Amino acid sequence: MDALQRRLGTLYAVPAVALLVLSFVAPLLVVAAFSTMPQGVFSLLHLPDFSAYGTLVTQGYWQSLLWSLFMAFAATVILFVISWPLAFGMAKVFKRFTLVLTIGVVLTLFVSENIRLFGWVLTLMKGGLIDGYLGAWFGGGLEGALYNVPVIIFGLVYVYFPFMLFPLAQGIAMVPDDARQAARDLGASRWQILTEIDLPLSAPGIVVGSLFTFVLATGALAEAKLLGGSAVIVMAAEVETAFTYGQDWPLGSALSMTLIAIVAVLAIFTIARIDLDSIMGRRG
Template sequence: MSTKHRLKSHFDRAAGYTRDSSNPLFALVRPPWLFMAPIVALLLFMFVGPMLAIVVFSLQSGNTIDPNPLHWTLAHYAEIVTGMATGTGVYGQVLGNTALVSAATVLATLVVSYPAAYALARKIKRYKVVFLLLLIIPLFTSVNVRVFGWALFLVENGVLHSIFNLVGIGQYPSLLYNRYTVLFGTTYVYLPFMLFPIYLSLLTIDDVTFEAARDLGAGPLTIFRKIVFPLSMPGVVIGSLFVFVLSLGADVEAQILGGGSVFTMASNINYSFGYSQNWPLGSAQAVGLLLITIVAGVVILRSLDLREIASRGESR
């Protein structure tokens, strides 16, 4: 047998063995698992690894890692949990501010986004691409740049002050450094993360559904209440999850627009790692924020039928 035929026979035997579905080892190196390998490796290296480091650091008594578990402590967690449970001290205030800002941001973005998403999906035909580009372009700009732009617009003797002077309004209360301005900033920054899931969800509703409802005598309000809103709920839920999780980590908005008047969990973590140089305390707060995010995500996603959503995409 020639070398060529020998190599071909070896290759054919190896290929046949790889196709053997009864071998779990080779099943792991076939698509789709093979296609998932790069992103899994990236997540393990860039997310799981740093999270494990933060968890270990949160159990230390100082800014160095002691490899002996007998010297680890839960004192930082006890301090945080006690303050949040009693609602007193800095941690009670931080928890209240964070929950209020996140919940209010979800509500505000939903109220603004749903009509716009409905109009883009069902009503606007001409210039739809232009409107979508106007909504997407801000995402290409850093959050810091956008928030600093609003700060320069609202600051005393800034752009807004000049506009008010032109119309004869000389005195007005400062719009910076209060809770409502922080809420305005988070709503502006995270608005696309609510709008686009709702928009995509509305696009999955077939026109035939609307025609059938009209033929059966349903009016616009009934169609919205019985068809549009229930079928767009996946987009509402996913958008709410995105906005809630992202606003939990709203640090730039709280610092620049709030000016330290509104302390959130994210800004408190930044303070612990930066100004106070208390890395274990900052790590414990980061772990707490991560746990809140995971619990919120699980609770919200449990209300979705992900298989039904996936089947919608396959049917189109």
């Protein structure tokens, strides 16, 4: 019986594994191979050459990497703080309104990200919606709202909001009400209930939401290009340039590999640190 179940389990996993290997692992390996290709050779049959990684350091690409990581981090933290109260309301307070809110947030995903970002550009740009109104009413204008780092972070927060909100609401929904009530009965203040009960017990949702937003925001391109002008060049933009204008595939691949490696290490480290089963108090 047990053996049969194990065999069935293996069989069931085959399609998913095959798909992952073909569409995820294989391209990754190709990119990894490209990244060690000597410049101008354009063949995979060669001795590995790590000069592209050297270029990454010497040509200052690490700055783009740091900008990407910093802005993704800032967006994740801001998203967590602003999503928490709303997610808490969705999970514990609003009843039917939760559905309305969910539909509302999901609907925004129906419109392409670029179009939504262009909307913000038109709203914030000089001579745009806000600037125009401010000028008409008060004579003053909205100077420098676009093309800086804060507006890029704003764009990231705006675009990745659903990716934080929903996992967070899911996580908070898992916090048992009686644990909150018991904590209160045992003397805990609202703040203590938050730190002792709500945050640790909704950790799976927090981890998933934060990883989603951080990983997606690290690889984000459109926010920096559209809202940021090119105030800073993010890593994804460098990768794009290297593959297109630069025609330097080894460099593009090396940049990609570095980004993937950093994000993967962070993700694996976070997930491994948090024992999802024990948090949820699952019975063995």
